Amino acid sequence: MRAVIRSIAPALPSRGGKFLGEKFAFALAFFVLLAMPGTADDLGDGKRGAALFAKCKGCHQVGKGAENGVGPHLNELFGRRAGSVAGFKYSKAFQRAGSKGLEWHADTLGTFIANPRSLVPGTRMSFRGYDDPIDQADLLAYLRTFSVSPADIPEADPTARGIDHDVDPAILAIAGDPEYGAYLSSECTTCHQAEDSDAGIPSIVLWPEEVFVIAMHAYKDNARAHPVMNMIAGRLGDEEIAALAAYFATLEH
Amino acid sequence: MKIDRRHFLGTGVAAAVLSAPMVQAASHGKPKVVVIGGGAGGATAARYIAKDSKGEIDVTLIEPTRTYYTCFFSNLYLGGFKELSDIGHTYGSLASSHGINVVHDWAVGVDRDAKTVTLAGGGTVPYDKLILSPGIDFVEGAVPGWDVSAQNKMPHAYKAGSQTELLKAQIGAMPEGGLFVMVAPPNPFRCPPGPYERVSMVAHVLKETNPTAKILIADPKEKFSKQGLFEEGWTNHYGGMVERLGPDFGGDNVTVDPDAMTVDIDGSVEEADVVNVIPAMKAGRIAEIAGVTDGNWAPVNAADMSSKADPDVYVLGDASQQGDMPKSGFSANSQAKVCANAVRGALTGSKVFPARFSNTCWSLITTDDGVKVGATYEATEEKIAKIDGFVSQTGEDAALRKATYEESEGWYAGITADIFG
Numbered sequence: 120m121r122a123v124i125r126s127i128a129p130a131l132p133s134r135g136g137k138f139l140g141e142k143f144a145f146a147l148a149f150f151v152l153l154a155m156p157g158t159a160d161d162l163g164d165g166k167r168g169a170a171l172f173a174k175c176k177g178c179h180q181v182g183k184g185a186e187n188g189v190g191p192h193l194n195e196l197f198g199r200r201a202g203s204v205a206g207f208k209y210s211k212a213f214q215r216a217g218s219k220g221l222e223w224h225a226d227t228l229g230t231f232i233a234n235p236r237s238l239v240p241g242t243r244m245s246f247r248g249y250d251d252p253i254d255q256a257d258l259l260a261y262l263r264t265f266s267v268s269p270a271d272i273p274e275a276d277p278t279a280r281g282i283d284h285d286v287d288p289a290i291l292a293i294a295g296d297p298e299y300g301a302y303l304s305s306e307c308t309t310c311h312q313a314e315d316s317d318a319g320i321p322s323i324v325l326w327p328e329e330v331f332v333i334a335m336h337a338y339k340d341n342a343r344a345h346p347v348m349n350m351i352a353g354r355l356g357d358e359e360i361a362a363l364a365a366y367f368a369t370l371e372h
Numbered sequence: 373m374k375i376d377r378r379h380f381l382g383t384g385v386a387a388a389v390l391s392a393p394m395v396q397a398a399s400h401g402k403p404k405v406v407v408i409g410g411g412a413g414g415a416t417a418a419r420y421i422a423k424d425s426k427g428e429i430d431v432t433l434i435e436p437t438r439t440y441y442t443c444f445f446s447n448l449y450l451g452g453f454k455e456l457s458d459i460g461h462t463y464g465s466l467a468s469s470h471g472i473n474v475v476h477d478w479a480v481g482v483d484r485d486a487k488t489v490t491l492a493g494g495g496t497v498p499y500d501k502l503i504l505s506p507g508i509d510f511v512e513g514a515v516p517g518w519d520v521s522a523q524n525k526m527p528h529a530y531k532a533g534s535q536t537e538l539l540k541a542q543i544g545a546m547p548e549g550g551l552f553v554m555v556a557p558p559n560p561f562r563c564p565p566g567p568y569e570r571v572s573m574v575a576h577v578l579k580e581t582n583p584t585a586k587i588l589i590a591d592p593k594e595k596f597s598k599q600g601l602f603e604e605g606w607t608n609h610y611g612g613m614v615e616r617l618g619p620d621f622g623g624d625n626v627t628v629d630p631d632a633m634t635v636d637i638d639g640s641v642e643e644a645d646v647v648n649v650i651p652a653m654k655a656g657r658i659a660e661i662a663g664v665t666d667g668n669w670a671p672v673n674a675a676d677m678s679s680k681a682d683p684d685v686y687v688l689g690d691a692s693q694q695g696d697m698p699k700s701g702f703s704a705n706s707q708a709k710v711c712a713n714a715v716r717g718a719l720t721g722s723k724v725f726p727a728r729f730s731n732t733c734w735s736l737i738t739t740d741d742g743v744k745v746g747a748t749y750e751a752t753e754e755k756i757a758k759i760d761g762f763v764s765q766t767g768e769d770a771a772l773r774k775a776t777y778e779e780s781e782g783w784y785a786g787i788t789a790d791i792f793g
């Protein structure tokens with residue numbers, strides 16, 4: 120998973136730099152590198168992915184009533200074991216990969232789409248791969264929509280999408296009180312380490328204030344899904360988000 | 373760390389700040405805070421008061437053990453996902469980085485008139501503000517046949533460390549096809565999903581090493597935390613291994629015989645190989661000795677965690693009776709920070725901000741299958757009241773469950789750094 124996110128990182132700013140000056144582009148790429156492993160779908164654009172799927176359609180069906188064709192159907196793909204669709208005759212290569220425990224998740228699918236033969240040498244799938252990481256993520260975002268049970272909340276990668284969210288410039292202009300932010304931050308440091316470790320849970324220190332504020336409002340407005348963050352951000356007011364941004368932006372070690 | 377104040381414009385935040393507290397001048401030298409119990413609540417409170425007062429407050433932390441083993445993740449140790457050393461923490465950096473006076477001793481007495489704490493070693497320690505976070509003790513006679521003297525035969529493993537090690541060793545020594553019985557506690561108790569995460573972890577081990585073994589839970593409760601998620605996981609991963617007898621089936625009528633290693637559930641006697649007795653709980657005994665309990669727990673004011681019996685005594689974590697928050701390490705840590713802010717304000721006149729509380733409890737069901745439940749809370753006149761919450765859903769896909777487990781590992785690293793520095 121991490122590999123997918125990393126490879127996407129450098130391309131992101133060109134996509135959603137609405138509020139982001141050029142000078143932040145480098146910093147953002149850096150933050151994305153720190154991102155926790157997340158599901159790749161929240162990085163991708165499923166609509167674009169639907170168009171990209173055109174290349175796959177000759178062999179694979181997906182969606183209601185999808186059946187096996189030259190390749191297996193791709194419903195409920197995420198989480199399933201490779202080579203496990205009933206009634207499909209797999210290559211030896213795929214049977215072996217499946218019996219060794221290969222499962223389809225964002226990370227393995229990312230690697231597979233990038234270069235099918237590198238992951239499953241000997242696969243019959245004659246597709247050279249989508250090398251562009253954005254294409255990969257978009258395609259996965261599309262396929263993911265056929266895999267998720269309604270109860271399944273795909274949780275957002277914490278850092279990748281913040282800049283895509285619309286926040287009123289008046290909110291962005293609020294100057295936060297770092298002393299208040301210091302108090303409020305103690306609620307964050309139960310999970311996020313004040314040092315900049317990002318294992319399992321991303322680092323939140325030394326973010327550019329604007330990026331921090333946009334990300335928090337995206338959680339608050341449920342534009343990004345993550346139940347803990349939606350809950351925490353949901354009850355932070357505009358002043359409080361500004362205060363946290365001011366505090367975390369200026370921490371020194 | 374240092375704060376750059378150039379953005380400090382006081383934009384409307386003052387409105388959120390409670391009225392300026394009276395500064396409580398200490399009678400002699402620096403104001404003194406004594407914290408009893410160096411666990412999730414106490415160590416956090418000591419650390420935040422010392423860190424944020426920058427030497428203006430004298431902080432003493434009284435804790436008998438030199439290595440604190442977190443109960444959180446102790447089930448993962450039982451399941452073979454963690455080593456015991458992974459969950460042990462020492463007090464070195466609280467002393468060295470924050471100048472906290474760490475005293476390794478038991479507090480055995482509290483004189484609230486003289487404002488002193490007596491230590492088992494004989495000394496007395498004066499305080500201006502006393503913070504109690506002693507965790508839990510067990511209600512005597514809660515499970516007939518069991519008392520703490522039986523804990524080496526029938527461990528509770530509800531305080532982590534040697535008890536957890538013993539339970540793990542007993543599980544490892546079970547004969548093929550043996551029986552593991554858990555006597556689950558009634559509400560309220562420390563870590564509502566804890567017993568059921570434990571069952572998952574024991575099942576995980578047995579499935580690998582002793583697949584014909586059985587797990588039987590005698591439970592006095594109708595329902596339990598994350599029940600749907602756990603039951604789904606038990607069916608999917610450990611089909612047929614786990615059986616739970618709720619109160620309808622006599623799960624509330626249990627007697628044990630530690631010498632015979634038998635458990636009597638509503639008249640039917642089971643011979644067991646391991647019996648994990650988790651009795652009903654109450655506040656750590658020192659809270660009762662200090663005279664701040666009412667029944668089993670110590671009632672507190674939600675705004676600052678001060679005792680309803682004494683404004684200079686605060687009770688945190690499992691021992692407190694605060695309202696809607698579950699008794700968890702996350703809650704204790706959250707309450708400690710609210711309390712630290714209030715205590716510092718009272719002693720040095722620093723700004724006191726309104727209380728805010730939150731909690732999230734992660735549980736592991738099997739490898740890479742993590743679930744979570746959480747909520748936020750606010751202080752009302754009468755209690756800490758729940759505002760909003762969420763819980764993982766049944767039928768979630770494997771990638772999300774794996775991400776949730778990884779998140780819990782991040783949380784563990786974060787909270788232990790936040791507690792112990």
Ligand SMILES: Cc1cc2nc3c(=O)[nH]c(=O)nc-3n(C[C@H](O)[C@H](O)[C@H](O)COP(=O)(O)OP(=O)(O)OC[C@H]3O[C@@H](n4cnc5c(N)ncnc54)[C@H](O)[C@@H]3O)c2cc1C
Pocket residue numbers: 408409410411412413414434435436437440442443444445446447477478479480505506507508529530531562563566567570656657658688689690691699700701702703704732733734
């Ligand atoms: C199996 C299990 C799993 C759990 N999992 C989780 C989880 O995943 N997440 C979570 O948030 N919580 C979890 N918990 C709950 C969590 O461990 C407790 O809620 C938390 O430790 C409470 O903090 P506390 O400060 O109240 O007490 P404790 O952390 O127990 O600390 C109390 C301390 O006080 C000391 N003490 C007691 N009496 C005295 C005295 N007289 N003098 C001096 N010192 C004294 C003790 O030695 C102890 O170190 C779990 C608990 C268990 C048992």
